[in-house]
Amino acid sequence: MTPTVIIIGGGLSGLTAARQLQADGIDFLLLEATERIGGRVKTDVVDSFRLDYGFQVLLTAYPEAKRWLDYNELNLQTFLPGALLLYPDGTKDRIGDPFRDPGSFFPTLFSNAGGLIDKLRILQLKFRLSKMSIAEIFEQKEVSTKEILAREYGFSPKMIERFFAPFYSGIFLEKKLATSRRMFDFVFKMFGEGQTAVPNLGMEEIPKQLAQGLPKEAILTGAKVNRIDRQTVTLSDGSNFSAPHIIVATEAIGLVKEFASVNIEYQSTIHLHFITDKPPINLPLIALNTFPKRISNNICTISNVAKGYAPDGQHLVSISIVGPVNIPTSDLIKQVRKELELWFGKEVQDWQHFHTRKIHYALPDQRKVQNKILGHQLKIRDGLYACGDFLLNGSINASMRTGRQVAELVSQEVVGLINNRS
Ligand SMILES: Cc1cc2nc3c(=O)[nH]c(=O)nc-3n(C[C@H](O)[C@H](O)[C@H](O)COP(=O)(O)OP(=O)(O)OC[C@H]3O[C@@H](n4cnc5c(N)ncnc54)[C@H](O)[C@@H]3O)c2cc1C
Structure with missing residues (x-):
């Protein structure tokens, strides 16, 4: 018929x-x-590990997702707001949203991500965007994210380099932050008004x-x-x-x-998965590599966010690389291990490389x-x-x-x- x-x-x-x-x-x-x-x-299921098609998350505040999806049935598992920051000198600390995760108050206050003014400006931005509708956000003049972070929002170069650049590169899948400020504001608002989640059994x-x-x-x-x-x-x-x-x-x-x-x-990405029995990151948090010349951009123990991603007693580490990287996969894995050793020690060499996925067409270019x-x-x-x-x-x-x-x-x-x- x-x-x-x-x-x-x-x-x-x-x-x-x-x-x-x-x-x-x-x-x-x-x-x-x-x-x-x-x-x-x-989500490919391989030996009971769940491998998403690139690192992807559902922002529960998305209006259209709320309209169509039954979040309870998806058994959503949530990330803590904010990120674990991995600094070039080998130290790490954490920035969060103390209003939603009170345990992050002191770590955020003392974080080396930026000064106190930067942290207050994050709250100010959250407030500003909560007063704007999504339609208003998308009616704003189209300039790049990079342009507004310092000029309009007043963030320090340190805060941009240590938090916004790696965080938003991982979302926009491009390192120049040339993506439209409309998208930055929209995503920031969505992060602030809901949770960041994955279904327990994968995207x-x-x-x-x-x-x-x-x-x-x-x-x-x-x-x-x-x-x-x-x-x-x-x-x-x-x-x-x-x-x-x-x-x-x-x-x-x-x-x-x-x-x-x-x-x-469009933008491209590479997604690596490693298996280990000792998770490098215990909290359900995204870690950001803050090296300006980083290869790996964001890292998380996805099985510590959602247990369904790995069999009992094992852990699945998800690592995203922004953009295409024109080196053989074996060299890429070596370089990623070397980079991560700085924060996670020699154990990184024992992680079992499980899967590499090169995603040619990941996102449309979002300058407009x-x-x-x-x-x-x-x-x-x-x-x-x-x-x-x-x-x-x-x-x-x-x-x-x-x-x-x-x-x-x-x-x-x-x-x-x-x-x-x-
Ligand atoms: C690595 C990565 C990370 C992402 N992170 C996030 C995130 O964290 N949060 C978020 O909100 N979004 C994220 N996204 C974006 C989100 O996944 C996409 O916007 C969305 O899935 C696109 O859906 P679509 O239907 O428009 O296109 P697609 O999903 O590309 O669907 C197109 C479909 O058409 C099929 N098709 C193509 N040609 C033909 C043909 N000739 N005949 C029949 N079928 C055909 C394809 O096989 C495919 O199934 C991410 C995407 C990627 C890849």
Whole structure:
């Protein structure tokens, strides 16, 4: 039977579109190129260790995630606010949010991350952003994060180098902090207004939950679309499907770029996993390498955040490298071990390297981001539509929102057509 809508791509945007269409009573067929849904939010299970697709977290304050996800069912495990800072002289200390984690009051007060004024400015910024709506944040003039940290927010160079640079490089996946200040403010607000979490069984629980309740026969995996000719799609095995409405929910450098003018610049990352029986970081905290010329950017014992990530008695260490690094993996691992020895001692040499994942297309470039999708960005032409994080910004929130909005548009058009017919 011909579906009313074909969705190409089973990442968070395609799945959210499917959920919205289902809620609107419109039938669809979702075609996913790979063997399982989830797109960039996946978790491979290897020998009972759970390996996420890059270091990813859910910010529970994301409005769109709250709309679609059942957080209790995801069994979210949370990070402590703030970070453990690893300084070039081999010392480390901690900066946190004493209002939400009282135990971090003294460590934060005495942290070498910056002066007292810097710490007060963090509180001031949190307050400022709590008074702004997300829409207002995204209406601000688009300048880089780097430009506002000192000039507008008044943070000292030390505070920027020791906290903001490694923290936000790990989020934006670029080291120059060229990402729009709108994204900085949005993410800062989300960190301040909710928790930073992962599902106990890995990030893939998120797309799995979105797909629960969708009709199984409406999702085809291993179905790579090679061509779209008017209202017919052709898969790599030569089979065809047709529908009056087609939503392209691929990443920007995928099929969508052939039909729409999209931003195809992107950020890359490398994610390393090590196994050890002695966790290098006991608290559920992200550690930041504050060396200006660092290789490893952020480190955490992910199994100390969520026990489900490793079998009992073992620990999984997650290490992120920002950007592409053009050296052989074996050299990269050696360099990372050498770097981390400074803070975690000779034991680092005993960690078992378990997995390396090089992610070429991780996030869309975010020098320009927005909160409002323009109609022509969702609708490429009559019968052909697009969604995906690249339309707004690189986040779980944005990808889900574009999926919902494109499906709402399609639903309106389908209902309009039915009304016109009757
Ligand atoms: C390393 C990393 C870290 C991140 N960290 C965070 C974070 O901490 N917090 C946060 O909020 N966000 C984070 N993100 C961003 C977030 O994961 C993405 O914004 C979101 O998953 C994008 O979803 P999407 O549906 O737009 O695209 P995708 O997930 O890329 O989905 C596109 C889908 O289309 C499929 N496809 C492509 N071509 C075809 C074809 N021809 N036929 C059929 N199917 C096709 C693909 O296989 C894929 O499943 C991170 C991303 C990465 C990679």
